[in-house]
Amino acid sequence: xxxxxxxTLSGFMELLPEDQKKMQRVMATLRESYALYGFTPLDTxxxxxxxVLLAKGGGETEKQIYRFTKGDSDLALRFDLTVPLAxxxxxxxNELTFPxxxxxxxxVYRGERAQRGRFREFYQADIDxxxxxxxxxxxxxxxxxxxxxxxxxxxxxxxxxxxxNRKVLNGFFALLGLTEKSGDVMRTIDKLDKxxxxxxxxxxxxxFAVEPETADKVLEFISVPGTxxxxxxxxxxxxxxxxxxxxxxxxLATVVEYVGSFGVPxxxxxxDLTIARGLDYYTGTVYETVMTDHPEIGSx
Amino acid sequence: xxxxxxxTLSGFMELLPEDQKKMQRVMATLRESYALYGFTPLDTxxxxxxxVLLAKGGGETEKQIYRFTKGDSDLALRFDLTVPLAxxxxxxxNELTFPxxxxxxxxVYRGERAQRGRFREFYQADIDxxxxxxxxxxxxxxxxxxxxxxxxxxxxxxxxxxxxNRKVLNGFFALLGLTEKSGDVMRTIDKLDKxxxxxxxxxxxxxFAVEPETADKVLEFISVPGTxxxxxxxxxxxxxxxxxxxxxxxxLATVVEYVGSFGVPxxxxxxDLTIARGLDYYTGTVYETVMTDHPEIGSx
Numbered sequence: 154x155x156x157x158x159x160x161t162l163s164g165f166m167e168l169l170p171e172d173q174k175k176m177q178r179v180m181a182t183l184r185e186s187y188a189l190y191g192f193t194p195l196d197t198x199x200x201x202x203x204x205v206l207l208a209k210g211g212g213e214t215e216k217q218i219y220r221f222t223k224g225d226s227d228l229a230l231r232f233d234l235t236v237p238l239a240x241x242x243x244x245x246x247n248e249l250t251f252p253x254x255x256x257x258x259x260x261v262y263r264g265e266r267a268q269r270g271r272f273r274e275f276y277q278a279d280i281d282x283x284x285x286x287x288x289x290x291x292x293x294x295x296x297x298x299x300x301x302x303x304x305x306x307x308x309x310x311x312x313x314x315x316x317x318n319r320k321v322l323n324g325f326f327a328l329l330g331l332t333e334k335s336g337d338v339m340r341t342i343d344k345l346d347k348x349x350x351x352x353x354x355x356x357x358x359x360x361f362a363v364e365p366e367t368a369d370k371v372l373e374f375i376s377v378p379g380t381x382x383x384x385x386x387x388x389x390x391x392x393x394x395x396x397x398x399x400x401x402x403x404x405l406a407t408v409v410e411y412v413g414s415f416g417v418p419x420x421x422x423x424x425d426l427t428i429a430r431g432l433d434y435y436t437g438t439v440y441e442t443v444m445t446d447h448p449e450i451g452s453x
Numbered sequence: 454x455x456x457x458x459x460x461t462l463s464g465f466m467e468l469l470p471e472d473q474k475k476m477q478r479v480m481a482t483l484r485e486s487y488a489l490y491g492f493t494p495l496d497t498x499x500x501x502x503x504x505v506l507l508a509k510g511g512g513e514t515e516k517q518i519y520r521f522t523k524g525d526s527d528l529a530l531r532f533d534l535t536v537p538l539a540x541x542x543x544x545x546x547n548e549l550t551f552p553x554x555x556x557x558x559x560x561v562y563r564g565e566r567a568q569r570g571r572f573r574e575f576y577q578a579d580i581d582x583x584x585x586x587x588x589x590x591x592x593x594x595x596x597x598x599x600x601x602x603x604x605x606x607x608x609x610x611x612x613x614x615x616x617x618n619r620k621v622l623n624g625f626f627a628l629l630g631l632t633e634k635s636g637d638v639m640r641t642i643d644k645l646d647k648x649x650x651x652x653x654x655x656x657x658x659x660x661f662a663v664e665p666e667t668a669d670k671v672l673e674f675i676s677v678p679g680t681x682x683x684x685x686x687x688x689x690x691x692x693x694x695x696x697x698x699x700x701x702x703x704x705l706a707t708v709v710e711y712v713g714s715f716g717v718p719x720x721x722x723x724x725d726l727t728i729a730r731g732l733d734y735y736t737g738t739v740y741e742t743v744m745t746d747h748p749e750i751g752s753x
Binding site: 161162165166167176181200204205220228239243245264 | 457459460461462465466467468469470473474476477481484493494495496497498499500501502504505508519520521522523524526528530539540541543544545548549555560562564573574
């Protein structure tokens with residue numbers, strides 16, 4: 154038998170004992186913290202039917218997914234924990250109590266080119282609250298409270314949870330006549346941190362044929378400075394012009410109020426109108442948490 | 454887009470919240486218990502190079518392994534946690550402190566036909582002590598101590614840890630002139646619990662051409678009744694005839710002595726000369742733990 158050189162695939166992490174111990178402590182802290190807030194653990198298979206995992210997939214997912222056959226089964230490794238969650242809830246809806254609060258810490262697989270900070274196998278640690286009808290907006294405010302508590306338990310101090318509401322953005326875009334381009338505009342402004350305002354303006358005008366003055370208005374709107382209270386005051390100037398906007402503003406104001414009463418200090422939490430999140434399935438409140446000492450890490 | 458029926462693959466476990474909470478508690482207990490004895494956590498990738506995973510594989514492994522290609526990589530999902538451990542130790546030998554004591558709780562994958570009690574994805578919870586030369590026999594006695602402590606912490610009472618030593622068996626087989634058939638005889642007597650002594654005798658004589666009187670001697674030897682002390686006294690009758698046997702007897706006696714001094718009560722621990730373990734890589738002490746209330750579960 155030929156000698157096999159022992160090696161670990163690139164993009165797959167394998168830690169030495171000291172680092173693995175730290176990793177275990179982080180995961181134990183996450184589990185404890187999530188459980189304190191009444192989130193129940195969930196574990197789903199790493200392998201699923203390819204048709205289940207790719208049901209909502211776009212081209213990117215399809216390219217990066219590990220897919221293979223065994224016998225006559227078309228199988229794939231999970232790409233995230235969201236699609237398996239959707240399947241789990243659909244499958245067990247009759248046996249679950251809603252709102253269903255779950256956390257899941259598990260490995261996900263992406264067959265992309267390994268690069269700095271990108272892995273092919275990595276852990277996601279998700280929390281979700283799933284209703285069987287309308288969920289009270291208070292639930293949206295709980296997520297930042299859990300994030301705040303968890304980061305504190307991990308000994309992290311310098312972080313900021315940024316919140317926005319897609320209805321506020323969609324409503325404002327409607328006022329500018331951008332409803333049809335709304336998704337493209339969202340995905341573009343979401344890159345503001347990475348590519349800067351000039352590039353965002355260029356993409357909007359050149360790629361998506363947004364009028365220059367309209368692009369300026371978008372940038373001015375999302376870049377308004379100040380505290381969360383300042384931004385809410387700014388947003389109220391647009392009240393009464395668009396139903397979606399008004400609903401979003403009400404939700405955003407409610408979340409900000411609850412988050413404060415849940416004990417999250419103002420220095421760890423702010424409205425940031427530039428947060429849009431690329432994916433279409435986000436409809437209301439969206440978050441992003443950044444380490445203020447380490448902006449290079451991106452959102453966590 | 455066609456409607457996709459949400460389903461989970463057969464042989465892949467997915468628990469409802471209450472059961473998943475119990476599962477998490479079991480895993481937390483295992484981690485705590487293993488850590489108390491100085492075992493360090495290890496995590497290795499689920500996906501490895503197929504050549505690494507199959508380096509030592511026989512036909513069975515090859516058939517059951519999930520293997521696929523991505524780009525020009527020949528990949529496979531881990532079949533157990535032992536081969537990845539061997540790779541990890543080979544790769545990081547210079548950075549580890551020996552004896553290297555590790556535990557690993559992780560999912561493994563076997564593409565076999567799903568049947569009662571058999572899963573395609575399931576957790577293994579392994580502990581290992583790896584030396585960089587000769588390991589003191591005391592380490593062998595620690596394993597039952599960890600098993601005893603862990604089962605107690607899990608609230609399990611009625612279990613028995615059975616121990617044997619392959620050198621004792623190999624030495625005795627040599628005395629019977631069975632050295633060349635040693636592996637086959639081992640694998641056959643290992644099935645004693647499942648198929649009974651008559652079937653074992655038939656397999657030995659019919660399939661492996663063992664003389665009937667020799668087969669009887671093998672069965673008589675492994676079936677000797679009594680306490681661990683009785684069995685050690687029985688084994689001492691064969692002392693001085695075969696070097697391997699003598700070494701094995703010394704190891705077995707030492708393990709029994711240490712296990713007692715490590716606080717494992719006699720009712721939870723016994724020598725069982727029928728334990729052989731099928732795989733060739735077992736050389737000395739071998740164990741098997743059974744739930745005495747639930748013999749149908751098999752070894753755990």
